[in-house]
Amino acid sequence: MTNIFSTKRGAKRRILTVAAGIAAVASLAVTGLAGASSASATQAKPAKPTVVIVHGAWTDASSFTDVEKILTKDGYPVLDFANPLRSLKGDSEYLASFLTTRTTGPVVLVGHSYGGAVISEAALSDPDVKSLVYVDAFVPAEGESLLDLLNSAGPVDPTQLFDTIPYPGAPEGDVDLYLKKDAFGPGFANGLSKAEQASYYAKQRPITFGAVNEKASATQSWKTLPSWYVAGTQDASIPLALQLKMADRAGSTVTEVKAGHLAMVKEPKKVAKVIETAATSK
Template identity: 70%
Template structure:
C-alpha cells in the first residue's frame, strides 16, 4: 500500500457466546493508530442469514478499502460475505473457522474428534424457531476449558454470565460455494491452548486458505488475553498491499 493510499476500514466480526466488547482493547489500539473501526453486531441466527447481513453491512457502512477480522464463528461469515466485495483487501482470522464449500462448523469439529453437543451446551427453545432448532449456551463446567482459558476467574464469570447464544442450525449449516479466502490474502491467529477449535484444525484450515499464521500461547479468546499481538497481525494485514 503506498503512502497516499487511504487506510482501510477495519470491520470486526465477533463469534458466538460473546459480542464486540471482546475486541475492545484491539479496537482502541487500532483507533489510536488512525484506523476507522466498525464492529458488526453478529446476529448468530443462521449461517446464510448472518452472512447476507454482513455483506449488506459492508456495502452500506463502508467506503474504500476494507479489512475484515473474524473470530470463531465470525470466520465462517467473512469469507463468504467478502466473495463479491472487491474492496476487501485482506481477511484476518482469530481462532476462527475457515470453512470450504459444504462444510459446517460441526463437520470441521468432528473431523478433529467426535463432538457431543449435549455434553457442552444448555439447549434453550426460542420463539418461532424452525423445527428442531435451539439456542446453545455453553455449560458452566466446560466454559473455562472450552472457551475462557487464560482469563481470570472474575473475567470467566463475566463472560459466562453475558453469553450471547448461537443457534444449532447456524453451526450445522453447510458453507456456501464462494469463499474469498481462495483469492484474497489472509492472516490467521491460532491459539495453542484453544479448547474450542483444536490447534491442529486451526492450522489445517489456515494452511488450506494460504494464510500467514501467528501462533499464540492462548485459549479461544486471543483478542482478550493477547490484544497487542492480535492488533499487530491486523495492522500487518492492513499495510500489506492491495487486493490482487
C-alpha cells in the same frame, strides 16, 4: 473657505485606508490559497482501511475492546458488526449489506471463531474488502459445517457442552445453544482470570444449532483474497491442529500466540499487529 491642506490630509488618510484594506484582502487570499493547498495535500493522503470486526458465538464485540483501542490509536477506523448468530447464510448476507451501507474505501475483515465462516462467505460481496484476518476461527470449505470440522478433530457431545433453549419462530427442531458454565471456563475462556471468565459467561450470545450445522457455500473468499490467521496454541474450543489445517488450506499467514480461544483478550497487541499487517499489505 475650505482649507486645502485639511482636504489633502483627509484624502491621504482615505488612500492609506484603502491601501491597507487591499493589503489585508491580499493577505487573506494568500493564506486561503495556502490553506487550500494544505487541505488538498491532507485529502490526497490515502486513508487507512476500515477494520470491520465480526465476533463469533458465545461472545460479542466487547471481546475485541483492547484490540480496537490499539487500532484506533494507530489511526484505523474500526466498526463492530453485530453478528446475529442465526444462520450462516443469513448472517453472511447481513454482513454483506452492512459492508455496502456502512463502509467506504478499503476494508479489512476480521472474524473470530464462527465469525471466520461468516467473513469467508460475505467478503466477495464487496470489492473494497482487501484482506481477511482469522482469529481462532473456523475457515470451512464448500460443504463443511462447523460441526463437521470439530468432529473431524474428535467426537463432540453437544449434551455435555450446551444448554438448549427454544426460540420464537425457530425452524422445527432448531434451538439456541448456550455454553454450560462447566464448559465455558475451561473450554472457551481458558487462560483468562476467573473474573474475566465470569464476565464473559454472563454476557454470552447464543448461536442456533442450525447455524453450526449449516454447510458452507461455494463462495469462499479465502480462495482469492490474502488472509492472516492468529492461532491460539492453548485453544480448547478449536484444536490447534485443526486451526493450522484450515489456515494452511486457505494459504493464510499464521501467527501462533500462547492463548486460548479468546486470543484477542489475552494477547491484544499481537492480534492488533496482525490486523495492521493485513491492512498495510499490498
